[in-house]
Amino acid sequence: MSTLAAVRQGRQGYLLSAPALALYVSLLAIPLLLTLVLSFNVFDYSSGINSDAYTLSHYSSLLGDPYFYEIFLRTMWISGLTTLLCVVIGVPEAYILSRMGAPWRSIFLILILTPLLISVVVRAFGWSLLLGADGLVNQTLQAFGGSPMKLLYTPFAVVIALVHVMLPFMIIPVWTSLQKLDPAAEQAAMSLGASHFTVMRQVVLPQIMPGLLSGTLIVFGLAASSFAIPGLLGGRRLKMVATLIYDQYLSELNWPMGAAIAVALLLLNLLIMLSWNRMIEGRYKKSLG
């Protein structure tokens, strides 16, 4: 019996994983559970949270109010569009990256990672300098005789900033699965009469689906729960779910409502990601193992 198997069978295994387990329980499971409980607590603007009384009213108002629908819908389409754009930009970029020679590959890989190295606040203000009413983009437009456009505090600004920071999360997993590809398979397809486009669509793309799947899951999940970028570039009016939760907690001081929205976002995210995962994996699991 191998050492690993012995560890698995004995208590040693639990002992060894205890630190990680403690971390997860104390930092993830307990706060989640507290949030879930909180979302059922009664709230009153004059007396605050009553932690002894329970109600479903937060969930019922969440389900009954078109205001919330609008924000949830917006969050989903902005995250969906961000994910789509990351696929459209990230997959070709990863492919080019995987074909690069020795020095350039690492240089460009680091370049791709740079958005992650810059503080989200600095990055967001950078975008608002560019996109603002008096920003560089509008100045350029005006210099060429165009009229200024409202760019900042629009979904456009939020999506472009999200794509900017999410791209590495798409490129890295796709690039990893591209590394496993046999370049000769593409040559083989070409020798059998396939065009470059057909090689991409029928040989390369199906093989990188696992990477693409993890990329889309990461990007969608992070985008749907993103807070700083919609907060700074979407402004007060263009709310997304995370900014809405923030408002409920800190402006309205209605913590149970905020908790209910948070739970709803978590469930919706889980639902979308699990069905997406099932759909893609179901198609490719058999062939790619």
Next chain:
Amino acid sequence: MAFVQLEGLGKRYGEIDAVVATHLSVEKGEFVSLLGPSGCGKTTTLQMIAGFVEVTCGRILLDGRDITHAKPASRGLGVVFQSYALFPHMTVKDNVAFGLRMRKVPAAELQQRVTRVLKLVRLDQHAERYPRELSGGQRQRVALARALVIEPPVLLLDEPLSNLDANLREEMQFEIRRIQREVGITTLMVTHDQSEALSISDRVVVMQAGRITQIDAPYTLYEHPRTEFISGFVGKANLLPGERDSAGVVQVRSGGELTLSLRPEKIDLRERDHGRLQGKIASRFFLGSQWLYGVSTTLGDISVVRRNDGSTPLNEGTAVGLDWDATLLRVLSVDEVSA
């Protein structure tokens, strides 16, 4: 005119000549091997024919048509890669059908052709499997079927057997030859394994440092290697000094100006003081069907291979006489290119 013709084909990578102006003609239905050590330019030559590597100079003619700058897709050649390069996300059947789909072959005919070629490579039972569920030899045959199903004018094999273990390699050698004969397809194979090249080719092209140094039928190549390099690369050889006597017959003589090659299996072991050369057995290796003796003589160490005919082998230290038929000595020319 030959079916495949390379006219002064060459490839330069920067300052390095990978292949130097190569001329080669391959007849229709012929099985030709490109044999050489790694880095000799044999794979580059094959890749130029397949269209994966840009040609620097010269022309490639296929059945009289100039395909030097044609795209790989339009050449229509069958290529089998060293890594097999199967599509891992497709079943065996879909892998094989890929080329036919690209050619928009009608479904019924496609089905029929795929079934026929899978039968040819004896994989008709595995049509629905995925490549990762197959053994190395089976993958190899899928690659072969995929290349053959499009009925290409020429089949290109790039080190097709190097990823297989020894037993399977021998089996697949004969399998490839059987299929090639059955289909009658003109075949070019790249290999660094001399026994592979000798056993299945009609002709062997020896390449060395980007140049062709000898083109001959396997038997001729083995019996009449032109250079010292070839005599050592194709089979084992003893290199002996020698000279021509007054009658013009080649004889072994120490200090002679010629380099002679003598195959180990062409030497007889005699009792001491008999034969042409005296020596002592310095080493002895048992190879199953043969004994390999190292005999130290005044002309250096000489390898002798004797058939294991059941008689008692000679012990190390035994004094022996070596004898051979003088007509089996081959005169080697000095290497034009040193490897």
